[in-house]
Amino acid sequence: MFTGIVEELGEIVATERLTDAARFTIRGKLVTSDAGHGDSIAVNGVCLTVVDVVDGDSFTVDVMGETLAHSSLGDLESGARVNLERAAALNSRLGGHLVQGHVDGTGAVLARTPSENWEVVRISLPDEIARYVVHKGSITVDGISLTVSDLGRDEAGQDWFEVSLIPTTLTLTNLASATVGTTVNLEVDVIAKYVERLQQRS
Structure with a gap:
């Protein structure tokens, strides 16, 4: 974990x-x-x-x-x-969210929008995991725990989400160099998958 x-x-x-x-x-x-x-x-x-x-x-x-x-x-x-x-130790702080290291799918960087103090990155979202992603929810992108700042669907029916990267994230991770078209690993919040499974069996 x-x-x-x-x-x-x-x-x-x-x-x-x-x-x-x-x-x-x-x-x-x-x-x-x-x-x-x-x-x-x-x-x-x-x-x-x-x-x-x-x-x-x-x-x-x-x-x-x-x-x-x-x-x-x-x-x-x-x-x-x-x-x-x-791997996290049982006595360590949970600074991000629970991440299993099991990739649910991959997305591609669609756009990068810099601002003075952060940068917004838009990433495509595969159909099979789009239902697990919610506004202000957690998602893991290339192993980085991030908060979904926006999500939507383009005219072609492609789902996407956005994350806002602070300077620390840009400095300490490879997302700083992820250009448009770069493939990234995505893992959704496992709690959402468990909830769905429980509802299916009820």
């Missing part, structure tokens, strides 16, 4: 493409400082398992084909910057 509060902006330092999977080596000094084999680290919002710790500042992870196909991790190459977060 994670909170969506990015701890570190890491870097993909090596990629190995396998038949139906991939192995990434990721540099992140902070998240690696107490990492060991089997620990969970969220990489752009995807919960991955540490295989090895390398040189004290990097770790390797194996990513299966299913994850590569249904998240933005399949597009990662050496040099890419990624958002990193260690």
Whole structure:
């Protein structure tokens, strides 16, 4: 379990493409400082398992084909910057919201609108998860816990939502460099999915 509060902006330092999977080596000094084999680290919002710790500042992870196909991790190459977060400890503060690291779908950055003190980013919303997203609700974008500031549907029937990024988010996460067209991982609030499931069974 994670909170969506990015701890570190890491870097993909090596990629190995396998038949139906991939192995990434990721540099992140902070998240690696107490990492060991089997620990969970969220990489752009995807919960991955540490295989090895390398040189004290990097770790390797194996990513299966299913994850590569249904998240933005399949597009990662050496040099890419990624958002990193260690699994939450039971005695830590919940600064964001409950995040599982299970990507529900991907969206694309549609527009960026800068202002003096923040920047509004509009992202496309897949049909299959649009019903879980509400105004002022929580959503995870590439592992970042954010608040939905607006949402709607364009003339072509494409759902979208907007988030407002403060300077800290722009400085400490990869959303600062996410240009129009960039694919991002989305995870909706798990509570909404549980409520829907309970209603279906009642």
